Amino acid sequence: MGSVTLKDLSKQLNLSPSTVSRALNDHPAISLTTKERVQKLAAELKYQPNQLARGLHKKRTQIIGVIVPEIRHDFFSAVISGIEEIMYKAGFTIMVCQSMEDSQREIETLEAMLAHQISGLLISVSENTKNSLPFISVLERGYPIVFFDRVIENINASCVVVDDFDGAFQAVEHLIQSGYRDIAYIGGPKNLNIQRKRLHGYRTALKKNSISINRDWIVSTGLNEKDGIWGAQELFKVEKRPRAIFCINDPVATGVYSVVQEKGLSIPDDVAVIGFTDDPIVRLLNPPLSTISQPKVEMGKSAARLLLEQINHTETEFVPRVVTLKTKLIVRKST
Amino acid sequence: MGSVTLKDLSKQLNLSPSTVSRALNDHPAISLTTKERVQKLAAELKYQPNQLARGLHKKRTQIIGVIVPEIRHDFFSAVISGIEEIMYKAGFTIMVCQSMEDSQREIETLEAMLAHQISGLLISVSENTKNSLPFISVLERGYPIVFFDRVIENINASCVVVDDFDGAFQAVEHLIQSGYRDIAYIGGPKNLNIQRKRLHGYRTALKKNSISINRDWIVSTGLNEKDGIWGAQELFKVEKRPRAIFCINDPVATGVYSVVQEKGLSIPDDVAVIGFTDDPIVRLLNPPLSTISQPKVEMGKSAARLLLEQINHTETEFVPRVVTLKTKLIVRKST
DNA sequence: CTGTTAGCGCATTCAT
DNA sequence: ATGAATGCGCTAACAG
Numbered sequence A, B: 001m002g003s004v005t006l007k008d009l010s011k012q013l014n015l016s017p018s019t020v021s022r023a024l025n026d027h028p029a030i031s032l033t034t035k036e037r038v039q040k041l042a043a044e045l046k047y048q049p050n051q052l053a054r055g056l057h058k059k060r061t062q063i064i065g066v067i068v069p070e071i072r073h074d075f076f077s078a079v080i081s082g083i084e085e086i087m088y089k090a091g092f093t094i095m096v097c098q099s100m101e102d103s104q105r106e107i108e109t110l111e112a113m114l115a116h117q118i119s120g121l122l123i124s125v126s127e128n129t130k131n132s133l134p135f136i137s138v139l140e141r142g143y144p145i146v147f148f149d150r151v152i153e154n155i156n157a158s159c160v161v162v163d164d165f166d167g168a169f170q171a172v173e174h175l176i177q178s179g180y181r182d183i184a185y186i187g188g189p190k191n192l193n194i195q196r197k198r199l200h201g202y203r204t205a206l207k208k209n210s211i212s213i214n215r216d217w218i219v220s221t222g223l224n225e226k227d228g229i230w231g232a233q234e235l236f237k238v239e240k241r242p243r244a245i246f247c248i249n250d251p252v253a254t255g256v257y258s259v260v261q262e263k264g265l266s267i268p269d270d271v272a273v274i275g276f277t278d279d280p281i282v283r284l285l286n287p288p289l290s291t292i293s294q295p296k297v298e299m300g301k302s303a304a305r306l307l308l309e310q311i312n313h314t315e316t317e318f319v320p321r322v323v324t325l326k327t328k329l330i331v332r333k334s335t
Numbered sequence C: 001c002t003g004t005t006a007g008c009g010c011a012t013t014c015a016t
Numbered sequence D: 001a002t003g004a005a006t007g008c009g010c011t012a013a014c015a016g
Helices: A006-013 A017-024 A032-044 A051-058 A074-089 A103-115 A133-140 A164-177 A193-208 A225-237 A250-262 A280-284 A296-312 B006-013 B017-024 B032-044 B051-058 B074-089 B103-115 B133-140 B164-177 B193-208 B225-237 B250-262 B280-284 B296-312
Strands: A063-068 A093-098 A120-123 A145-148 A158-162 A183-187 A218-220 A244-247 A272-274 A291-293 A322-325 A328-330 B063-068 B093-098 B120-123 B145-148 B158-162 B183-187 B218-220 B244-247 B272-274 B291-293 B322-325 B328-330
Touching (some): A006 A017, A006 A032, A017 A032, A063 A074, A074 A296, A074 B093, A093 B074, A093 B103, A103 A120, A103 A133, A103 B093, A120 A296, A133 A145, A145 A296, A158 A164, A158 A296, A164 A183, A164 A193, A164 A244, A164 A272, A164 A291, A164 A328, A193 A218, A218 A225, A225 A244, A225 A250, A250 A280, A280 B280, A296 A322, B006 B017, B006 B032, B017 B032, B063 B074, B074 B093, B093 B103, B103 B120, B103 B133, B120 B296, B133 B145, B158 B164, B158 B296, B164 B193, B164 B244, B164 B272, B164 B291, B183 B193, B183 B225, B193 B218, B218 B225, B225 B244, B225 B250, B244 B250
Parallel strands (some): A063 A093, A120 A145, A145 A158, A158 A322, A183 A244, A244 A272, B063 B093, B063 B120, B120 B145, B145 B158, B158 B322, B183 B218, B183 B244
Antiparallel strands (some): A093 B093, B291 B328
């Protein structure tokens, strides 16, 4: 309601609103004395500039949009936490939406954010996002976007990813070093960069070790526990069962665990399993899951910094950057 | 940039901006034909009303503020997920900030949200929030607040909680039924309602069963794993060691686990442990933790609905409501 | 049923 | 160094 405005201040100080505005924004052409008078009163009255009025004028707010598939995933909540940390320090607030893995909802929610004149967008796309046109359109309308983890490639925007190829390569190489040669892969939707890169890492590790690739041992599904269950069941239908399974992520690996245990088989004696991400729960699985850890919070911070740079250097011509963070192999008892 | 405005539409249709505005908002005094013409063109041009302009006029936006101690806690990310789900369907977006358990930052971030003219606030306060004045001030300025889980009492606002007293009572009653009589409690900061209620439940269960209360077995600390470690160490210094420990929440219980195991003791043979919340990881602990489960997503949905009601019925006089959700005792192997 | 006018609070251009 | 005037895009009171 009755929050104090520029006009209120100007009346009390016998100054014009414009002078007050300038004083508050540290305009060079304002005398030190009036600046001090103004800032003192503003502090006393706890003046807070109305961000809507400010944004309406500037055509941009101090709000950043963040869209993730689901907030309630340790990976995404960790990334959001990192984003919030950086943005808070930079004086921005974040608007958070979840696509619920639905590309339609993703676009709707994005449009809603644009209507609020966000200054930029941080997004990890849904598992069925195939069309890059909406994002290209957003970029063309002048809104900066930084993609993270699940990114859209071949687009004029920066992104932050981990070295998915290398992570997958390390995982499979580790399996091979541990003596396994019959190695399967349970992956995700083919439109996702993380799927393509991790599959590529898997294939490359096998080839490098002169292990032929068995098409029956590569299955493509979703990214959740239920998909891991489905994937493991598929693999177990194959005539020759694999001896080790590399999973695109930890939830899928968790699904594999339940199928293996239901069949009365043992991990790693009958089947070794390795995941990707290092969710907090997987070290508590029985046996603890070997996996590839990703720097989640750091990914959020890094993406946030990239976006801030882009917002602040709108003059200099924009060159999209790709920040690739390192993964780390974590060996536990499942391999 | 060049997004289409009301004026653009009005020019193309040879109508005044106000007519177009009314047509879009389904004003009763507009003919069906013009409504259709307007809505058709708006759809074609993908017109999106500028929410800043709209909000500037109405003094309220379609944004809801959400403040939690830390996003990266399963409990809070689950609640946020529930909030987002309801708010999305109601046409609101959410602005999310974390206080990082710092009441100073909590207020700062709240003021930033108010400057963005949020329509309401959903908050679970930080562990060192003691001063209710800032919140009273916000309410007086006309912004509705709904508190959840960690609430401020004696304030003219609605809230959503679980029956903390009953949950704690059930937990301790369960310990007693299982044959334990030497039962300790590791709690949190005294200013928090959840601490007071759960402690009260603990005491009541003991009294009801004619078990005398041992002050040495009640420790008050924080809400994280490290606090559980500290709390357990304190309890183990006491001459007569308790045989069971009720912890204010699961992270604290997890801390207790590590101390017990470090001392070479066994759960539940040497010490039984029960938590509160049912975080996803605790069923995987060794042994799986008995706990009191809370309906997290439902808590978020419920709080969101409460806030929406309040936003929509601003005419009818406001009567604060307290929604109390049920908890459930989950018995695993730790008790 | 529709148009005109004004104003939300701020930043900025143009005066002085 | 400061003030006056203007407009961002929308809605609503007031006219007709």
